[in-house]
Amino acid sequence: MALGKGKNLKDPKKGGEMKKLIRLVIGVSLLVMMLTLFQYPSFAEQQLPDLQVADIYLDQFCFPYVAIANRSPVGFRYHSSALLLLYLDGNETSPWFGGEYFDRVDPRRFLSHPYGSVTYQVPKAVPRGSHRIKAKIIVQKDGVENDSMNSLEKTLVCNRHFPDLVIEDIRAVTDSMGNCLMEIIIKNQGGEIPASELDRSNLYVKKGEEFRIYYFSHSDLSRYCGVSHRGLLRPGGRIVVYPDGKPDRYRPQRFCVLPKGGTTVTAWIDSDLGNPYPYAVVAESNETNNKKTKRLYCIPAKVVPLPEKVRKPKVIKLPVVPGTRR
Numbered sequence: 001m002a003l004g005k006g007k008n009l010k011d012p013k014k015g016g017e018m019k020k021l022i023r024l025v026i027g028v029s030l031l032v033m034m035l036t037l038f039q040y041p042s043f044a045e046q047q048l049p050d051l052q053v054a055d056i057y058l059d060q061f062c063f064p065y066v067a068i069a070n071r072s073p074v075g076f077r078y079h080s081s082a083l084l085l086l087y088l089d090g091n092e093t094s095p096w097f098g099g100e101y102f103d104r105v106d107p108r109r110f111l112s113h114p115y116g117s118v119t120y121q122v123p124k125a126v127p128r129g130s131h132r133i134k135a136k137i138i139v140q141k142d143g144v145e146n147d148s149m150n151s152l153e154k155t156l157v158c159n160r161h162f163p164d165l166v167i168e169d170i171r172a173v174t175d176s177m178g179n180c181l182m183e184i185i186i187k188n189q190g191g192e193i194p195a196s197e198l199d200r201s202n203l204y205v206k207k208g209e210e211f212r213i214y215y216f217s218h219s220d221l222s223r224y225c226g227v228s229h230r231g232l233l234r235p236g237g238r239i240v241v242y243p244d245g246k247p248d249r250y251r252p253q254r255f256c257v258l259p260k261g262g263t264t265v266t267a268w269i270d271s272d273l274g275n276p277y278p279y280a281v282v283a284e285s286n287e288t289n290n291k292k293t294k295r296l297y298c299i300p301a302k303v304v305p306l307p308e309k310v311r312k313p314k315v316i317k318l319p320v321v322p323g324t325r326r
Contacts, residue, residue, distance in 0.1 A: 051146075057156065062125040072115070073115065079102035079112075164191075170185075187237070189235075195233060197283070198233060206265065206267075208259075225241050258298040263298065
């Protein structure tokens, strides 16, 4: 008796194809899982940023440049907890510079990108001669960076002819109005000064118990004294300063006007007064001649007014001699 085809009977061909499809799906899923685990390891095995000091070199003015690189595909995002320090000639008990936080070393956050890098100019020149310079990175937060290769030491030579700012003279002079004025002469008797360095300097002047601080970053000498501090950039540069400018009929009482008698005046270029006052920023061959104190004596000159009417000279006519030309 032949069996007829029933609706509930299974087709062996279709069942085999379904099994193959299930096996394929399982195989692909396992492959994807393996690739995912290989590419993204567990939290304990994840890669960390890896900051390294790649290079140290000097520019023409002997300012150190420190190149820092992130050798990891993971960006570094803890700038406020990382410091850059520099040590000079093996003295690691106290850093020669720093520490400078990475918020200023890398303000544009280049190191927060995978394999990012940045080069930082240290705002302090090394002294003339050969020096061992060591740059070191310190991360104050644990477990956020690979601590290997965080320092580099190199021997570099500085052959720069350093500048030498000096208060050449302080003296009392008399103007055309009869005022007694203090005059300060400042000279650069050394080598060239980079503008980026001089523009952060200052001039401190004290007259008796009063004082003024002229910040070069604000162009105070140009604004108040009518002279530019950039006249000191070149070797041999000299400027003459009348603090707060010379008096005129609109402002007869200026800081540079000296009272009658004796007055003690102190002038200090690139002053190092400490907080909250400015500090010395210009690297010089001689730091001891930036300040000068002098006792000035003022004896105002008497201004003699001219007479209101000046007599015209009397013309004398000479007699004409015959036979001569007139």
